[in-house]
Amino acid sequence: MIRYYVEFGKQTGIFIADSYVYVYAYSEQQVRDMFDDYELVAIDQTD
Secondary structure, eight states: OEEEEEEEEEEETTEEEEEEEEEEESSHHHHHHHTTTSEEEEEEEOO
């Protein structure tokens, strides 16, 4: 498994609140599937 940094935004009124998590997944596509309901800002593979 690979560790990914995932940053996503959620619009709250006129502001966009950014949050991030680190997740383990087999591929970037799996990360996209896990966060399907979120507006993804960045997905980066980490060491």
